[in-house]
Amino acid sequence: MKTILIPTDFSKNARHAIDFAEKLYWCERTHFCLLHAYADEVYGDFKNVSEKEFDQRKEMVKENVDEQLSKLVDDVIETPPNPKHSFETISVFESLVDAVNDVVNQKNIDLVVMGTRGKNQKSKVTFGSHTVQVFKYVSCPVLAVPMKFEYRQPKNIAFPTDFMVPYKRRELKLLADLARQFKSEIHLLYISDFEDLSHRQLDNKRFLQDACCDCYVSFERTGVRNKAEAIMDYIRSNAIDLLVMVNSRHSFVEDMLYRSTVDEIGLTAKVPFLVMQNLPR
Incomplete structure (x- = not known):
């Protein structure tokens, strides 16, 4: 339950x-x-x-x-x-x-x-x-x-990620359960100018795919620019029903100097926005 x-x-x-x-x-x-x-x-x-x-x-x-x-x-x-x-x-x-x-x-x-x-x-x-x-x-x-979003089954789920953060199995189970229930496609959106992934990125990508092994997962890449704009463009052009992102712990200096993508998306998203926490539980 x-x-x-x-x-x-x-x-x-x-x-x-x-x-x-x-x-x-x-x-x-x-x-x-x-x-x-x-x-x-x-x-x-x-x-x-x-x-x-x-x-x-x-x-x-x-x-x-x-x-x-x-x-x-x-x-x-x-x-x-x-x-x-x-x-x-x-x-x-x-x-x-x-x-x-x-x-x-x-x-x-x-x-x-x-x-x-x-x-x-x-x-x-x-x-x-x-x-x-x-x-x-x-x-x-x-x-x-969002108030103006009328419920519909989340058939297309966008998951922007740089594959640099190790994922937590409990949060991925939540995502996989939703995808299985509604027979959804999980769109892994990698924002980078480079196609090749490092060993760390490959390990994290494999872990994510293993956790969602009985779900349909696709992999997309787009060039580097403003991340929030790239994500919102992808949502509009792919009929996305649910946006998923990971909130990882940033350093104090980064918090002072840069506004996080989670903040920017949170202020502009027009679809339901699921934030998974890469924090101790």
Whole structure:
């Protein structure tokens, strides 16, 4: 049974992510954890108040959040019901990233699914700041679903990679399970001016292909340019339904000097974006 974590701020984007996750795992026994982290709501408007007032505010917010989560589950269960799916609600007095990481570890979460924008973020922003933060710092695969993307089976999956990062078997199993379930083609997109691969790259490529041995995997190469633009062009020209990338740990200097491709794609992607974490779990 899969265990899926879905953070929600009760916005239309968050509800769309729940509906998408249900359809993606419609035929599979799945347990969904609906999470709301409310620390920002407690701290936001209150400054220089007594400890008693602060505790009262925190309790009031928690009661309101628990009530909204209960109503949300009732609504999700009814439209339409699926006996293979079960739900639980979690409300925590933490920041979103900390709350997600804690639940991921406590519940052994397989995948985090979330909307691309919160209810207070501008409509012109494709992926909001909370989504990008979860991409970068949560130690679990994260699937972000754009609000305007209507569900369809992921028949074509794009996986841009330089084959330099050793992959983790658990994350690759998640990808392979999806590809097998929907009889998808995994497009390995190698962005380089050179056709030859080093020994390290060949080993990582073989590992990836072995992990997806009963899936259809194709290999494509495109020349070096802006990676984000190359990936988005490939998505448009190949009818891609799902984009998959690996978020590896960069050095502090690289983080200061360069914006990561995951960040750039996260701000422009129009298809569901699955970020697999090459971080300790």
